[in-house]
Amino acid sequence: MEIALVGLVAVFFAVAVYLLLSKSIIRMLLGIVVIGNAVNLVLFTAGRLTAEVPPIIPAGEYVPLAGSANPLPQALILTAIVIGFALFAFLLVLGYRAYQELDADNTDTMRLAEPEDAPRPPLSY
C-alpha cells in the first residue's frame, strides 16, 4: 500500500521542482509548500502505513489496539509541518517585500546583491 504513496510523492516532487525552477517568486513559494508536503509524505511512508487506526490508547487499556499506526513518524512530521509553515511564512513575506522593494517578481532581475555590471577586479597592486 506504500507504493501508491510512492507514486503520489513522485508527482508532488515533480510539481514542486518544476515550480521552484520558475523565475517567478510566487510560483517558487507554491513550490515550497508542495515540496514540504512531499517530504512529509515521504517521512510518513518511510514509517510504513497502516489503515485508519490512530496511535491512541483507548481508555482503560495500557497499549494501543493492534495494527495501529506508527506514532513516531507522525510526531516527526508534526514537527516538520510546523517548521515548514514557519519557513514558508517567512519566505512568503520575504518574497512579498522583495517584490515591493525591488519591483520584481522575476528573480532574474533581482541583481542588487550580485550586480550584473559588477566592476572588474583591479589589476593594480
Added chain:
Amino acid sequence: MGPSIDVSIALISIAPFLAALLAPWIKKFTGPLAGWVLAIIPASIFVLLLGFIGPVSENTILRAGLSWIPAYGISFSFFVDGLSLTFGLLISGIGTFIVIYSGAYLAGHPHQGRFFSYILMFMGSMLGLVLADNLFTLFIFWELTSITSFLLIGFDHSRQAARRAAFQALVVTGGGGLVLLAGLIALNVVTGQNSLSGLLTTAGLVQQHSFYQPIMLMVIVGAFAKSAQVPLHFWLPNAMEAPTPVSAYLHSATMVKAGVYLLARMNPILGGTDQWFWILTLFGGTTLLVGGALAVRQTDLKQMLAYTTLGSLGLLVMLIGFGTKEAILGAVLYLCAHSLFKGAMFMIAGTIDHGTGTRDITALGGLREAMPVTFVAAILSAVSMAGFPIALGFLAKEEIYLAMTQGVWPDLLFLAVLIVGNALMMTVGLLIAFKPFLGPEKPTPHEPHEGSPALLAGPVVLSVLGLIAGLFTGWLNTNLLDPVGGAIYNNVIDAHLYLAFDITNPAVWASIATWVLGGLLVWRVDAVRSALRRAGNAIGWTFDIGFDWVISSLIRTADAITRTLHNGRLEIYLLIVFVTLALVLYLPMIVTGTLPQIPDIPVLTYYEWGAILIAVVGLLAVLFARTRLVAIVALGIQGFAVALIFLLFGAPDLAFTQFMVETLSVIILALVMTRLHLDSKDHREIEEAVRDGVVSVAVASGFAIVLVAVLAVDLDLSLTEFFQATSAPIAHGRNIVNVILVDYRAIDTLGEISVVMAAGLAILAIIRVRARNRFAPPAPPVPAKRRRKASA
C-alpha cells in the same frame, strides 16, 4: 664551555621579538638615539653566540629545547653547530650595524618605530630559522621571514612599485615556503624524524626511499624561491624598493641566504645523488651568469648590487651541489666574505644615496673629497668582492677554483662559468668602488656630504673585517671551516687553508684569469652595458613581466569563473542544485547496480484512491492555474488532500495540523497575493520548460526510486513498540503522538517552538523594511502605484 645554552637560546629567540614589540615606544623615548639603543639587542646576541665558538669548534653539538607541542611532537628546539653558529653570528653581527644604520638612515621618518619593529622581528625570525632543530620550528621561522620581509619591502607603502615588490616577494617566497612545507612533512613521514639533528643521524636513508625525488624537489623549490635562483629570481631585484637597510640586511646578508642555509643543511640528508648535483649546479650556475650579466647592465647602485647578490647566491648553490670537500669549504668562505662585503656595499650605496640624493651611477662622480670615509670603505669591500689578495674574498675564490681544478672535464665547464661569473661581479664591485668617487664632480640633487657615524659604522667595520679576516687563516681553519664544512659535508673536515700566492697552483691562474677578464669588462663597461641592453630589449620579455602576466591572467580567470558560477541568477543556482540532486539520487544506485524493480500497482480502498486523485488534481491545477486565485485554491486542495491521506492512514493529529496549517497558508497567501500585481503566466521559453520538466521528473523519480529501495527493507519498529508499551503506564498519556512531542522527544518540540517564535521575529523584522522606507524621500514610484491599484 660557553654560557648556559638553554638560557642563551631562550634569550636569542625571544629577545628580538620582545624588542620588536617595544620598539615604537623605545623610539618615542630615545628619539635619534633609538638605533644605537636598539642595537644593544643584536649586539648582545652576537656576544652570546661568540661564546659558543669554543665548544662548537671542538665538534660539540649544542642542543636546547623547550617543550612546545608535545601532542604533535613539536618542540621549540634549537641546536648549534658550526653552520648555524656562523649564520647566527652573521645575522646578529651585521644586524647590529643595520639597526644602527637604520636609526640614521630613516631619521625623522614618521613610521621609524614600525620599521624597527619589523626589522627586529625579521632578525628574530632569521635567527630562529638558522638555530632551529625541529623541522616545523624551522618552517615557522622560514615563513615568518617571508611575512616580515613583506612588511619591510612594502614599507614605502604609498608607492605602487613598493606594494608590487612586496606582493611579488610574498607570493614567490611564501609560495615556495608552502612547497617546502610539503617536502618537510613528507621527510618527516618517511623518516619518522622531525628534527634536523635526528635527520642527520639517518643521513643517506632518504635517498633510498621512493619519496626521495618528490621530497628533494619540494625542498629545492622552497630553497630556490627564497634564495632567488633562476627562474624564481625576479622578486629579488624588485625587493630593492625597500629602504636601503632592508636591502643590505635581507637581500644580501640574511634572508636570501636562508635557502642556501637550507640546502647546506639538507646536503647530508638529501645530497649525494646525481639529481641533487645536476639540479643545484645547473640552476646555480645559470643564476650566477644571469645575475652577473644583469648586474653589469644596471646603472642604479642598488640594482647592480641586487643582481650581483643573485650571482653570489647562484655561486653558493652551485658549490653546495658540487659537494666536494673543497667546494664546500669554498662555499663557507664565500658565504662569510659575501655577507661582509655585500652588507657593506649596500650600506655604502645607501650612504651615497643619502648624501647625494641619487643612486644612478652615471650621475655620480668625484665624491672622494666629500665622502672620503665612504670611499675607503667602498674600496676595501670591492677588494674582497673582486677577490684580490689578502681579502677573505680571495681565499674564498681560491678555494672555489681549487675545487674545480681537481677532477675531470665537466669541472672545466664549471670553472669557465665561475670565472665569467666572478669577473662580472668583480666588475660591478670595482665600478661601485671607483666610479662615483673618481673623476670630475657631477651635480647631484643634494650637495654631497659625508654620512654620519651611524651610517659609516657598518660599512667601515664590515669592510675592514672582510679584508683582514684573510690574515687569520689558522683561526678560520679551526673555528669556521672545520665545523661548518663538517656540518655540510657531514664528515670530519680538517681544513688547511693558508694565505699564499703559489703560481704552481692552477687555482691562482683561474684567479688571474678572472681579474684580467674583470679588468677588461671595467675598461669597456659602457660598450658591454649597451650590448647587454640591446640583447635584453631584443628578448623583450623578462620573468618580471611574466609575473605581471601570470597575476593578471589569474585574476581575470578568477573573475571569469566567478562570474559564470555566481551569476546572480537564482534560477540557475536552483538548476545546478537540482541537477546535482538528480545525480546524487541516481548515481549511487547505478554504480552499485541496485536500482529497485518497479513494483506492482497496490490494492487500495476506493476512498484512498480518491484522496490520492484529489491530491494529483490539486497539484496539476497549481501547475496550470491561469489566475492566482485558482492557484491558491488548488494549493489548498492538494494540502487538504494530504490531510485526508493522513487521516485515512491513522494520523488524526497530523490531519488536523495539516488542515490548520494549510488553511493558514492559504489565508496568508491570499492576503499577500491580493496586494501583488503579478503576471499570471509562467514565463518560460519552450526550451526552458522542457529543461525544467526533465530535471523535475528526474529528481522526482529519483526520490521515488530511493523510497522504493527503502521500503524493501524490514523496518525495525523497536522504538515504536517501546512508545506503545510505555506511553500510558509511564508517561501518563494515551495520545502517543502527543506524548512523543512533549515527553519522549520534547527537545525536538522545544527547538520547533523556537523556530516558530523566530519566524515571528523575522517577519516582524522584515516588515520594518517598508516601515522605514516609507519615510525615505525618493520612494520608487511604480510599486507605490501598483499598491494602490492592488488595494483598490
Added chain:
Amino acid sequence: MNTVIFRTVAPGIAALMLVFSIFVLLRGHNEPGGGFIGGLIGASGLAVYGIACGVAEVRRAMVIHPIVLAGFGVFIATLAGLMPLFVDAPFLTGLWWIFELEGQEIALSTPLIFDIGVYAVVVGAVATIALTLENDEEHY
C-alpha cells in the same frame, strides 16, 4: 467580507475559537490535540478577529504584543524542561504531581506546562504573522 454582520459575529467566533483551542490543548495528552493544534486554532481565532475588526482592535484586546506571548511560551517551555534539575533528572524529564480535588483526579505536570508553552508560542507567533500581514502599514 468586511460586512457589518461579520464584524458583529467575529468577536463571538474568535472567543469561541479561543476557548475551543484551550480545550484542544488540555485534552491533547490523551486525545488528538495538543499545544500545536490548539495554538493554531487560537491564532486563527485572533486572525479572524483581526480581519473583521482591524488589527489595532486585536492589539488592544491582547494588551501585550503577540510576539511577547511567543517569547513567554519559549521561556516557560524551557523552564519546564529545567525543573528536573532539582530532582537530579535530565533535561525535560516529565514530573507529575497528581492530586485529588473533589473526587476528580487532577494531574499537573511539566509536560503540561511545556505544552502550554507550545500553545503560547504558536498563538503568539502565528498571530504576529497573521496580524502583521493583515496590516503591514502599521508602524511597528
Added chain:
Amino acid sequence: MASPYESLDLPPAMIESATPAADWVVVWPVALALVGAGLLVMLRGRRDMQVAFAAAFVAAIVVSNIYLVMRVFEAGPLAMTMGRWLPPFGISFAADMTGALFSLAASVSALVVVFYAQSEIDSREHRFGFYPLLLLLLGGVCGSFLTGDVFNLYVWFEVMLISSFGLIVLGGRKVQLDGAVKYGFLNFLATSFFLMAIAYLYGLTGTLNFADLASKADDLPLGAMLTVAALFLFAFGMKAAAFPANAWLPASYHTPAISVSALFGGLLTKVGAYAAIRVLMVVLPEGRLMLEPVIAAVALATMLLGPLGALAQTNIRRAIGFLVIGGIGALFAGLALGTQHGIGGAVLYATHSILTLTAFYLAAGVVEKMSGTQDIRLMGGIYAANAPLSIVFVVLVFAVAGLPPFLGFWPKLLLVEGGVRAGQWFLVAGLLLNSLLTLMAASRIWAHVFWRNGPEGERSEQPNTMLRALTGAEKRYALGSTVVLVALIVVLGLFPNWLFTASGMAGFDMLDPTRYIDAVFAEVNRP
C-alpha cells in the same frame, strides 16, 4: 549493538540513577540560549536589558562550553538522554571533543559579536530582535554540535536557519532582501534534502539516535545506504557552501550588518561541515569510504574556487565570503582523508576558521566604518590612519591563509600530513594552493585597503583625507572586540598544544566512535 531489550512487555524504560547536575553541561548551551531568547523577546522594549542579558547569557554559554570541553578532555565523551528515557527512546545529547570544541569556538565568536554589535545595531533593530535572534542562532548552532539524534539535528538546523533569516533581513536595506531571497530559498531546500535523507534513514533503520544508528547501519542494502550517504553529503555540502551548491553564500553574506555577516561567516557553514563529518564518520562510515573520491573532488574544487572568487572581488565582504568557502574546502579535504590526521585536522581547522573568519569580517567592518564603503577600489590609507587596526588586519591576512605562527597553520599542517600519509597528492596540492591563493587574495586586500593611500588611481603620498575617524563607541566596541578576538587567535596559535590534544581526541573518537556510543548507552549497559 543489539537492541538492549529482549522483551518489551515490561521494558526498562527510565534511567534509574540520578543525573548529576554537572552532566547538564551538555544541554546548558541550548537551554540557556532558549531561555535567554524567550526572555529577551518578552523584554523587547528594554534596550538596556537586551544588551546586558544577551551578553550575560552568551557569556554563560561560553563558560558552560569551556567546562564541557574540560570534562570531555578529562573523561571522554559525555552524554545525557532527555526526559530520563533510556536511549535510544529519548533524545540524547552527546558531546565528544568534536562537538564540544566546535560549540566552544562558536560561542566565543558569538560573545565577541555581542560586544561588537553595540557599535552598529540601532535601537530599532533591538526592538526587532537582534539579540534574541542571535541567541537563537547560537542555540541552534550549539544544539547542532551537541545533539546525538539525527532528527533533532534537523530541528537545530532549522532553528539556526530561521534565526539567520531574521538576522539577514534586519536593518532592511534593499540589497538585503535580494540576498535573503537567494539565501532563503537555497537553504530551505538544503534542509528539505536533509529531512529527506532522515526520512530514508529512518525508513531503513527505524532509529534516529547516532549511537544506535552507528550499530545498525552496517547491515543496510548497499545501494540504499550509499544513496542516503550521498544525499546527506549533498545536503550538508550545500549547507556548508561546498562546490557546486554554494552560490547562496556569496550572494548573501555581504548584505546584512557586519556583525551578522561575521556571525554567519564564522558559524553557519561549519555546522554543515560538522554534520557531514558526524554522519559520514559515525553513522555511515562505509558510505564515506565509497564516496571518498567524490568528497575529495568536492574539497578540491571548493578549496580552489573559494580563494579564486576572493581574488576576483572588489567588495571586501564578498571577498571574505569566498574565503569562507575556501576554508570549507579544507574541512572537506579532512573528511575525504577520513584518517586521524584528516579528521583531527578538520576539527582544528574549523576551530581556526570559526574564530578567524569572524574576526576577519569584524575587522573589515571597522575598515568599512572608516572608509564608508565596501568597495576595495575606493578604500585606502588605513595603514597610516589606524595602527591597531593595521596590526589586527595584517595578522588576519596571514592567519586566514594558514601561515605560521598563527592558528590557521596548525590544521593545515595536520591536513597536509594526512594527505601525504594517505598518498593523496591532489589534496596536498589543493591545500597548499588554497593557502597560496588565499594569501594572494588577502594580501591584495591589505595592499589596496591599508597600504595604498587613497582610492584607485590615487598617486598621492599624503594620508587619505576621506577617512572618518572612529567614534568612541566604535573604538570601544568594534575595534576593541576585534582586537580581543585577534589576540585570542594569536595566543592560540602560539600555544596550540591543548588544541592538538583536543583535535587528536576528536579524530580518535570519530574514527572509532566506541567511546561516544558507550557514553550514550552508559545507562543501558550498566549491569
